[in-house]
Amino acid sequence: MKSANVKELLSMTPKLQEVTVNGWVRTFRSNRFIALNDGSTINNIQCVVDFENLKDDILDQINTGAALRIKGTLVESKGKGQSVEILVNDIFVHGIADPETYPIQPKKHSLEFLREKAHLRIRTSTFSAIMRVRSALAFAVHQYFRQNDFFYFHAPIVTGSDAEGAGEMFRVTTLDDKNPPLNDEGEVDYKKDFFGKETNLTVSGQLEAETYAMALGKVYTFGPTFRAENSNTSRHLAEFWMIEPEMAFYDLDANMDLAEDFIKYVINYILEHCMEDLQFLEQRLLDEEKSKPQAERSEMALIEKLKFVCENNFKRVTYTEAIDILRNSKPNKKKKFKYTIDEWGADLQSEHERFLVEKHFKCPVILFDYPAKIKAFYMRLNEDGKTVRAMDILFPGIGEIVGGSQREERLDILKEKMAALGIDEAELWWYLDLRKFGTAVHSGFGLGFERLVQFATGMGNIRDVIPFPRTPQNAEF
Ligand code: 4AD
Ligand code: MG
Numbered sequence: 001m002k003s004a005n006v007k008e009l010l011s012m013t014p015k016l017q018e019v020t021v022n023g024w025v026r027t028f029r030s031n032r033f034i035a036l037n038d039g040s041t042i043n044n045i046q047c048v049v050d051f052e053n054l055k056d057d058i059l060d061q062i063n064t065g066a067a068l069r070i071k072g073t074l075v076e077s078k079g080k081g082q083s084v085e086i087l088v089n090d091i092f093v094h095g096i097a098d099p100e101t102y103p104i105q106p107k108k109h110s111l112e113f114l115r116e117k118a119h120l121r122i123r124t125s126t127f128s129a130i131m132r133v134r135s136a137l138a139f140a141v142h143q144y145f146r147q148n149d150f151f152y153f154h155a156p157i158v159t160g161s162d163a164e165g166a167g168e169m170f171r172v173t174t175l176d177d178k179n180p181p182l183n184d185e186g187e188v189d190y191k192k193d194f195f196g197k198e199t200n201l202t203v204s205g206q207l208e209a210e211t212y213a214m215a216l217g218k219v220y221t222f223g224p225t226f227r228a229e230n231s232n233t234s235r236h237l238a239e240f241w242m243i244e245p246e247m248a249f250y251d252l253d254a255n256m257d258l259a260e261d262f263i264k265y266v267i268n269y270i271l272e273h274c275m276e277d278l279q280f281l282e283q284r285l286l287d288e289e290k291s292k293p294q295a296e297r298s299e300m301a302l303i304e305k306l307k308f309v310c311e312n313n314f315k316r317v318t319y320t321e322a323i324d325i326l327r328n329s330k331p332n333k334k335k336k337f338k339y340t341i342d343e344w345g346a347d348l349q350s351e352h353e354r355f356l357v358e359k360h361f362k363c364p365v366i367l368f369d370y371p372a373k374i375k376a377f378y379m380r381l382n383e384d385g386k387t388v389r390a391m392d393i394l395f396p397g398i399g400e401i402v403g404g405s406q407r408e409e410r411l412d413i414l415k416e417k418m419a420a421l422g423i424d425e426a427e428l429w430w431y432l433d434l435r436k437f438g439t440a441v442h443s444g445f446g447l448g449f450e451r452l453v454q455f456a457t458g459m460g461n462i463r464d465v466i467p468f469p470r471t472p473q474n475a476e477f
Helices: 006-010 056-061 111-115 125-147 206-216 252-273 275-289 302-311 319-327 350-361 411-421 425-436 449-457
Strands: 018-029 033-037 045-048 067-076 084-095 199-201 218-226 239-248 315-318 365-371 387-395 399-406 442-448
Touching (some): 006 084, 018 045, 056 084, 125 218, 125 252, 199 218, 206 442, 252 449, 275 449, 319 365, 350 365, 350 399, 399 449
Parallel strands (some): 045 084
Antiparallel strands (some): 218 239, 387 399
16 A cells, blocks of 8 residues: 555545555644654644554554554544544554653744754754745745746855955865965965865855856856854854846846846745645744734734735835935934944945835835945946945845845956955956956846745744754754
């Protein structure tokens, strides 16, 4: 008899058919009701046991966490909340889980506790729901680009370039600690890191993706990226996944249109395919909010928030307009911002971004035309000579979810910008070649996948939306 998964069983019409199912015990009540889950859905299947038909010693082995194979008859359920259940004929114990030592018990565990158990937390309803949504979002990303004639481009992980020029790189080294190569001054020569070259883990696949866009037209990367920033926030990871489309012949407006359309598509996809998980996550948030004062509770529930994003235009505002709004605003009646924005040219802090999105516009915001001084070297200079065609998309509860721009396609201006920032032309000769041979207007953006998963699941901490988070505190697993 072929085994079925729980999701399939729950959608079957019970006709007293014999079924086999494998899974892990979530709870075992009254020595009679096993709630079995196999990860295929948030729901468990109830298996009703009559122990007179089974060997006695098996009773002790049915504990939360044990892996079982159950054979039985699928019947209509008389219990509440499920349409079918299994009347058990036979149980095989694949593996026990000692209740004295198995950490995931049927009670509410804190997210902090579960972070310490990153290898087992996926066995909880919360984490399995998050990771199913994450998987569906990843699938939707590929589907969107495929439907829109993009090619999937694999950017290198080990690279010599620092795309963001922020110096937040993990060095990759083949140096022999005990016998490192030395320079003329007798110091360790890090320029010889990787078989004689200086290399790091990629911070962004953008520069390499540009080379492919300038031949294949529309490409995207979707892979791990690394930032050695020591920021201990609920929005930053040292290793995160980034989606980076890059398009030839797209200006900044076309880039913004694509980003908005793309985000709406992937969120719509989970509304269509992950409703049970989203309902579970929404209820989890509502329960969590009960302990908060009314003023701190969110105005919209999770699913309503997701629908709102899909159904409304993102507000497009220039940096200069945003600065004017911030100068004339107070986040609440008494307090000013912690960092006041007085001068044009200052970088926005997350409190300003969140004010614009959550208090002022009350919808996702695309900020564009930023001062050149606070953005990366490759962004296209505007005619005013002081702003660049950059855009950031800001989301409620998240802040920046996308960073992108139209790229500087003019060789002379790009060289001037690099010189002003002290970037060596010799290091980016291949990038300059793109501007020498068949250069054209082109654009792209990067979307932080974990920030998207955070928004989609309502999780407050980015460590809870990636299987094994890498942060300055945690790289154990
Ligand atoms: O704004 P960023 O640094 O832009 C780039 O890397 C561009 N080269 C992208 C491009 O144009 N192709 O990063 C893009 C996004 C951010 O908006 C944020 O969502 C996410 O990546 N991100 C992080 N997510 C988690 N942890 C971190 N430390 C992150 N740093 C950036
Ligand atoms: Mg950014």
